[in-house]
Each structure stands twice: as C-alpha cells, then as structure tokens.
Amino acid sequence: MIPMSVDEFISDFSRFYILTLLYEGPCHGYSIITRFKRRIGKEVSPSLVYPFLQQLEQKGLVEHTVKPVGEKERKVFELTIEGRELCTRLFKRFANIISIAIEPSLEVCAHCACKVYEGGHIEVMGGKETTFCCKHCAESYKREKMSHV
Ligand SMILES: [Zn+2]
Secondary structure (H helix, E strand, C coil), X not given: CCCCCHXXXXXXXXXHHHHHHHHHCCEEHHHHHXXXXXXXXXXXXXXXXXXXHHHHHHCCCEEEEEEEEXXXXXXXXXXXXXXXXXXXXXXXXXXXXXXXXXXXXXXXXXXXXXXXXXCCEXXXXXXXXXXXXXXXXXXXXXXXXXXXX
C-alpha cells in the first residue's frame, strides 16, 4: 500500500470533489457521476471516476461491496477508516487554503474585531466608511465614542 499525499488530491478538484461525495456516504460509481453534475454543474467523465475509485481501492482508502440494484448488480464504494482520516486531513488543509485565499478581502469589525466575511454593516463616521459586523456593534461603538467625549 503506497500512501497517497494530500498534495496529490489538491492539485485536482474533480478528484477532491469525488472524495467529498464518498465522505457523505457509500455510493456507486454512477451516482457519483450524477451527483457531481447536480452539485458542480459540470460533467465528470466515467474515465476519470472509475480509475480513480480503483486507485483509491488499491491504496486501501476505499472498499466496495456488490449490491443488487433492480436486475443488475452494482459496486457500492465506501471510504475505509484510513480513507475517512485522509479526507478529514484533506478538508482541513483545504479550509486553510481557502481562508488564506480570502483573508485579504476580509474586513474587521471596528467594535468587536471579528472578521466580516461578506457585507457586514457600514457606517460613515467622520467622513470615513467604518465597517462593523452588525448594526449592534455600530451602536455600541458610537455609544462608547460618545461617552469618551
Ligand atoms: Zn462586531
């Protein structure tokens, strides 16, 4: 069993997304393809999905069971404990990357110093736009300013 590094996955978003689908629960190859399309709005090729599942299985990250679906039998793929652990590490790593990526666009609330991800509450004070996370923080900020005068 050759360990698979987190970097190998991050370089390819399709594979990353297939892992998130597997992480949600056991699924067969075809449902990965249809769910991928529904969520991402993009086709994922079976020639990517099936070899990837096979590769994961070879590395001990996924295992399959054969279950009857109607007349046919289908392979249902499921993450192993190792697979789930890898996903957890991968998602954490991905969350870090995302937070680094959006950090420069973040505003900080002038009152409580929490990060304002989108919108927030902006008030013009002394001719300058001041950002708050919410209007309550803006109120408190103004009240404090007043009491200092
Ligand atoms: Zn605030």
